[in-house]
Amino acid sequence: MALTVRQINSTKPSTKILALNDGQGLELRIWPDGRRGWRLRYTRPNGKRNMISLGQYPEVSLAEAREKRADIRRLISQGTDPVEQKQKDKRQQQYAAQNTFEVLAMVLSSRRCALNSIWRISGQKPLFLIMPSVAFSSDALPTEIWSLMPFLLFINK
Structure with a gap:
């Protein structure tokens, strides 16, 4: 079942990390100190499982997290690992600045x-x-x- 903003806001932190699943690997993790962060579990093109952070809630809304999930799934379908792509983009920006x-x-x-x-x-x-x-x-x-x-x-x- 897909997450709603009401479910996200009504879920309180507990003594353990909670994970609210939205589907297709997207989840919102709630830490005991109250932080909330989006994570996406995916399978790399080489077959290994991985997880990527999509940002903190509420800075990244539910709709934005779903858009990022769709973008990452498009990259994976093209055979590109999103973590490696993110690192490559960061290296190119540093190279251009230096x-x-x-x-x-x-x-x-x-x-x-x-x-x-x-x-x-x-x-x-x-x-x-x-x-x-x-x-x-x-x-x-x-x-x-x-x-x-x-x-x-x-x-x-």
Whole structure:
């Protein structure tokens, strides 16, 4: 039987963790301290069972948890493990944040003190001040980026 908001709100915490099942692996866990969190049990494409957290109730409503369950089931039907996909997306975001012109220019300037004096003397703006959050592509080799940096570092005003 599917969960309702009334059932969720009326269930009180007990001395053990309670699990209210909504069906298709979705459950709401209620801890003794009163926390409530959505969990989804699923089978990975390789056949192993796994569980993923979908967020805390009431920040994630019943309808949103059901939508997330449908999205995850779509990923599984395509042969993708949702936990691995989530980790991959997180790594890509970290890579994009760490590989910008600003970060690279700061590293380069800390290694080459001569560039600091060039910045002060030449009157040119460093490129990372113009476009700081532009990320490098993941297929560019670090050596290629380093070799291009002296040419890309400064542009005319």
